[in-house]
Amino acid sequence: MILEAHRVHFAYEDGTVALDEVSLAIRGQEKLAILGANGAGKSTLLSLLNGSLRPSAGDVLLDGKPVRYGRRDLTELRSRVGLVLQDPDDQLFAATVFEDVSFGPLNLGLSPSDTRDRVTHALDALGIDALSHRPTHLLSFGQRKRVAIAGVLAMSPSVLLLDEPTAGLDPKGVEELTETLHVLAANGVAVVVATHDMDMAHAWADRVAVFATGKIVMDGTPDQVFGTENFCERSGLRKPIIHQVAQGLRDLGLMPAGKDLPRGVNDLLRQVRVAITP
Structure with a gap:
């Protein structure tokens, strides 16, 4: 197991319980879809796994060791576990695509030469190398999504977490992104997608975990999970x-x-x- 949540609990300041003793293990090269209705706890879990939030109880484990929350420890965690937010505009801030994707590797202390190699590889993997010198504000929504993913991929993570990656994309964009995520997993990256897109999850994932009211209520292969007799009632989702x-x-x-x-x-x-x- 590369990354694991072990009985994690998290409640927001207003007392809303987002996660209630959730345990979830992520394996290398796994394609995992996390499903659930709004408020089920999907996005909160991704933020905990990336260290953006800290559990009020329980542990996040990286390579079997509990995550620590000092500055250096969090830098190490986020270099291994990358999080791509639902809205790419929450992550893009540099003037050009190349500058934006360069930020993470440079922040890790990589040399300009090594950073250039990382950026080139990430842009090529996302099929956007031709956009390298384009201003980020002139990109389409789908292009900005790919740049946001490239920025995380340039950190060479072991685990890639994506929150609603297909939201706002047209059918062709969904198909292209899904294929890219297939390739990333085949090349050794564990890919975890939190989504409402049942059709994408069914076609793409090796494994599906379903959240409801802060707990995992189903976990298994797509056929096992979607074949559950009372799937819709337990999840609040459609098949x-x-x-x-x-x-x-x-x-x-x-x-x-x-x-x-x-x-x-x-x-x-x-x-x-x-x-x-x-």
Whole structure:
């Protein structure tokens, strides 16, 4: 386990309990989707895992050791665990894309040469190397999202936390970002996404954890979680569209039983074609 929350509790100043003894472990190269209705505790958990908030009880563990909250310790934590906020304008502040993405590595004390290499790699990974010298205020919303992710990626984190990364993106932007997150995980980064996007979570994640009233109420593979009989009642969420359609086709005898339900349109069509072909 790279990163772990162990029985963490957090309440805001007005007494609102956001997390109630939550435990969650994140493995290397894992693609984890955290789901839950508004106020369920998703964003609070990400902030605790990144050290932006401190639990009132329980521990955050990095490589099995409790996180400390001194300045040097937090710098080390945030170099390993990067957090991308929902609104990219909360993270972008430099005049150009290159300057913005350079900030983190320079703040770590890297040389200009090493920083340039980190920035080049991050921009290339996000497919925005052509935007290197563009002013950040002239970018589209989707481009600004990618620059915000590149700024965190330039820190070479072991874990990348993203809060509602697909919010505000058009379908093509969602598809491109999802593919980028696939590639990052394949290259060794554990990627954790807090989202309301059931369809993205179903198609993308290896594992899904569902929050309700500050607790994790379900945790497992997408098929296990979305196949839970009372999923909607327990979570306050809907099931992914593909999952609903596939389950309906299975109930009609047009999909084979005993297999995981398809997680994408192409897989759905393939299974139906196999089932109806004599």
